[in-house]
Every structure is written in structure tokens, then in C-alpha cells.
Amino acid sequence: MRTIPNSLRIILSLRNTININGILYGFRRIPIIGRLISDRIYGVPVVKGLTMIFSVLTEIFKAVCGKLLLFVILFFFSGGVCSFFERPQKIGFLAGFLLLSWISAYFQLFFYPRTETTYAVLHMGMDAKDYVRALMFYKVILVFACNILFGVPAALLAGVDWYAVLLLPFSGVGFIMMRLGMQMLVYKWRADSRRKRGKSMEKLSIEGNVIVSLLILFALFFGGPFAIVAAIAYDAYWAVLLLLALGVPAGLLGLSLIRRFPERLYRTAIVSEKAIRDEIQIRNKNYGKKKTSFAINEAKGDTTGAKGYRLLDSLFMKRHASVLWGRTLLFGIGTALMIALASVYLYFELREFAQPSQSTLRWLFSRHPGLFTMLLFMINTGDNVMYTMYTNCDTTLLSYSFYRKPEALRTMFGLRLVDVFKLNLPPAILLAGFGVVTLALTGGEDYALQYLFTVLEILIALVYFSARGVVRFYLLQPYSGAEKIKNLFTGFLSFLLFIVCTVLLVSGISAVKLTIAGFIFVPVYLLIAGKLVYSLSPKVFKNR
């Protein structure tokens, strides 16, 4: 039987190898450059070494920076809410920490069949108990260390009493162990019950019942914030402290339950989880295929007299109206709901403040117009449109040589760019309308052109985000059959864009400057993108 540190070393080493190969695969998928990289790159020591450094840094970044960011947000958020209710910040901080600890404990999936789980437990024959315990050990150390490194200073800054601060690392870990212990206890009961009834344990999930899980998640995500606000409003510091203190005995109880979990059930639980996930994956794949096939409606042929590729595009849009515009409708409703909530907030703000210009929404929209860019970034992925275009149109037409000609690809690229822009337009119009109305209601602007620039900023950002999806589709062709290929390079580009949007949001660049920058950048981007699609897509836009 392997010791925990030895098992952990193997798990981390496997995870690292998977990450390294994923990164190298991502490089090989970069247009043009990727074609120059041989498949022997996986064995080049220098490249592997550099990639390993990057992979380890990414792991550390994910593990540490996420926690740091969480504590920063918790600190400022608790400060803001507590000052609104005129209560000491320590209540908000502790209540927030408690909720985050519960949520974090709920999302620790030690039996989840990751790639490294499959390799370690199912292929390499690692003891399943060692595997789960090593993962738990790793998580406990990580949470404990991060809570000491970031949680303790943040709590002290928030004015939390020293004895409560001491509880933070232990409670955070305690809730994780309690959750795992309870999971194991329930799983053991269910497994024993099945065995007594002579039923198979195949597909018995340790994650429990889906409906119960959803109810718990719903309670945590929607009830949690309300409970925090109530705790702050009623100054329930001692109640929160008591709940936090309960984390320590809960952890000890959890540990005892974990120790009593039968060894034979570790592997059974992992194998069951894998069987369940595999089945879900196959079902989703088949559903995806069926969904896109059923998405074709029997709409009448073209009546506009369009010819050639225009005819093809027009018929495609017409016969996929429900699936394409359905998504737009969904985003539109989401945006409308968000706007409705913001309107209620605006109403209270206008009632509260003597000067409407004191409104936080006004401050956000006028001082941080990058917010619109960030919102458009989040809602304009275009994935659904591209997926439908690929599975129901391109995957068949790409087998004909005429469709792979540069002229054909460029024409379709242009037509689709307009289509995606149209599909993304309704939520953007709602957003622009709300932005302008809010600015007008909260005191107008120094000059009327500001309204125009707010609208133009949104429109130009919309052009970019719409084009980005189509360009990515033509240059990286991210599908294989009905499945999307995971691509770290695309993920990296999206992450970079997210950083740019965050900088735009935080920097406080004005709508005028943002619009002007957009009007310079977007046409250049479109020009370069058009040229790249013309020259590269015949080589890279293929069925895989």
C-alpha cells in the first residue's frame, strides 16, 4: 500500500503530464505555426521542461490566486454591505467566509473521474483509497495554507476578533472533511441497502441524488446571500461565530466517518462515477446530434431571389431559425431580467439620493463604460451558432472541393459575420437602451454626444465580439464531428481577451475614447481577419 505522499506525487505528476501534453497539443493547433511543429515535440526534453514550468506555475496560480481573489472580493464586498447597514465589517466577513467555505466544501469532488483518475486508478492500478485520501490531503493542506496566508490577514483587517481569526483555517478544512464524511456515510448506507436487496451497485453515485444536490446548490447560491444580509442586518455576530466554530467538531466527525468508510467501496464509487459520466457524455453527444438535426424546420424556400452563397446562407438561417434565434431570445430574456433588477435598484437609488448623479449605476456607466464591453464579452460567445453552422452545413459541404475554395470561404465568412451580428444585436440594443436611459435619468450628461458614444461603444464592441467568434471558427475549426475539441490555445486567447476587458472595465477609460479606439481597432481587425481567412482557412478549415 502506497503512502499518501507517494500517491500524491504520482497524482500530481500525472496531472502535470496531462497538462504538458495538453499545452503542446494546443501549440500544434495554432494555425500555420502548428503545422511546423512535429508530433515528436512531446519527447523533446527542453520543450517538456519549459512546458512543465508553465504547467506548474498555472497549477499554483489556479490554486493560490483563486483563493487570494476570493478573499479580496470578500473583504471589499463585506465592507460595502456592512457600511450600507451601518454594522461592523467583521459580521459580513465571517458570514461570507462561512458561506464560501460551505460552497467550496460542496464542490470538492474527490471521486470525480478526471483524466488522471482514470489513468491512476483504472489503468495503473493505484489503490483507490490511497488516491482519494491523497487528493483530500492535498486539498486540506492547500485550503489550510491559503486560509492562513490570505484569510487571516484579511480577517484581521476586517476587524474580526483574534479568537475568531484562529478558527478560520480549521473551520475551512473541517467543513470539507464533514462533507466528504457525510457523502461516504450516505453512500455506504445506499450500497449496503442495494447489496441486501441483491441489486447491482453499478451507477450508484456518491454525489447523491441529482434533485437533492440541485436543492442544496439553490439554497447555497440563492439563500446564502440572503442569510448573509440577514445576519448583517440583525447583527448576528455570535450566531455566525458559533456556526464557524462548529466547523472544527464537524471536521473531526467527518474524519471519523472517512476512516470508517470500507476500503472496497472506494474503487466501486470511482468506477460508478466514471460509468455515470460516460453515459452522460454519450447521451449529450447523441442529443447534440439529434438536436441539430431536429433543429431544421420546413420553412419555405427563398423568396428574395438570392443566388449562390447568399441563397445557401439565407436558407440556412431560415431553416434553423428556432435554434439560432431561440438562443438570442434566451440571452434577450436574461438581459431583460438583469435590466429589470438594475431598474429596481435604480428606482431605490433615485429615491434615496438627493442628487440623482450620486447613483452608483450612473457612476458605473459613465466612469467605467468598459462594463458594457465586459458584458458583451460574456454574452457573445457565438458557440451555439457556430456549432449549428458546422454540424448542419459545413461538415457536409466541406467534402465538396468548391466549398473549400478561398473565395467561397471568404464569402461565407462575410455572410456569417453579418448573421452573427444580427443574432447578437437584440441583447446589445437592450443594454445600450438601458445605459442611455440610466444616464439620462441620473442627471444627463455634460453634452448629448455622450449618449451617442455609449451606443456606438456598444455597437462597435458587438461587431468585434461577433467577428471574433466567426474568425475563431474559420481559423481554428474547433469541431470534430458533433464534438467540440478542447483547445488550450483558444482558451488562452479567451483568457487574454478577458484580461483586456477587465483592464478596460477597471481603468475607467471614457466612452468617447473607447469608441474611438474601437473604430480604429475593429476595422483593422476585420481587414486582417478577412485576409487571414482568405489565405489560411482553405488549409485549416477542414473536417477533422
Next chain:
Amino acid sequence: MEFVISHLAKSYGGHKVLTDVDYSFSEGRIYGLLGRNGAGKTTLFNCLNGDIDFDKGKYFFREDGAEREVESDDIGYVLSTPTVPGFLTGREFLRFFMDIHSDRIRDKKSPEEYLKYMHISEDTWDRLMKDYSHGTKNKMQMLINIIAGPKLILLDEPLTSLDVVVAEEMKDIFRSQKEGRVLIFSTHLLDIALDLCDEIILLNHGCLEPVEKANLGNEDFKKKVIEALKDADDT
């Protein structure tokens, strides 16, 4: 006119699929490309159609002694599993194709005439192609591939899973289309190759090997081909 493949090679990682494909195909003939499952027939077609890159070699047309590069319009590729865009009707697909190839189609006919020529029944013309039968999809795919008059037509086991009537109709269409073109018909079924093709070539050890056609239809000849295929598989 000749279609020439010169020393074409393709491997996946360390596995060599096509080692040295070197062959000349003459205009007006149907070539039966025979090979067992997994011999590399589809890989060869995918290389010729530009779907995948190959490691070395080239292919071209030889016209009046001069080499001419193969352009994408020169090739028609009929897949064993017919691929047609399901959201279009047969008539719309044809209309679209004729629109974008208006300058290339010689002896232009109406879409209806083409559909009739392929024995596609009239009641299916305005139905979405996603609801077409396998055979009708196959005919549509074939129609699209011959209408613009490509010089080379690659047929990747196009008769697989077709019923007898449709298969016979398709064979007649292939025969009628060979004038002025090269048709390469891949199959792993010897009888179909013997029935349809003017020449038979074996894809053996990643190379193309001509089979003596003088004895077409002779039982001994069949045995010889089967032996060659067995040999290819054993190695």
C-alpha cells in the same frame, strides 16, 4: 489526358499507410482500386482531394505531354457515406450549385432535367435532403460531383449499402460519365470491380500495383487477385 500520381507517401506518426504510390491513369477509363479494409484507399483519396496533407510526392494532369497542376474544381469526390446538406431540398442544392458554377457548366440543363437524369423521383425534389433515403442522397452527391465536369472523379465505395436497383442505376451513370475523365472507383468487393471497371489496381503494401486485365472474368484471375490481397494483409 492522363492523371499521374508520382511517388506519393503518407504516414500517421510511425505508421506508413502509403509508401510509394506511383501510377498513371488514362482518360476515359474506370479504374477499380482494390484493397482490403484499412489498406489506405480512403487515405489515398483524401490526399488527392486535399483533405489531408501527404508527406511527399505529387499528382498532376499530363495533357499533350505537359504537366498541369490539379485544381480543386478538377476533382469530384463521392464518399461511401453520402454527405448532403440536410437543410436544403434537392432542387435548392442543385440550384445553389449551378449558381456558383454557372461559368463552368457546359451543356447546361435545368435542375429538373438533371434530377430526372439521375432517376431521382419527382416527389422528392422539394423535400429536405435530411429525409432522403441513403440511395437518393448518394445520387444527389454523385450529381453534384459530375455536373461541373471534373476531370477526375474519386468514388470511395459508393455502392456500399445501396439496394440492387439503385446500385445498377449508379453503375450505368458511372459508365456514362467516363468519357473525357478518369474515374477511380475504390472497393473491397472484387465482383463489383470486375463488373464495372476497365482496369484493376491493387493497393498493396502502400503501393499501387496493376493487375493483368486480360483475364477479367476468369476464375483463376479472381483467385490471383484474392491471393494478392491476402498477401497484402499478411504483411
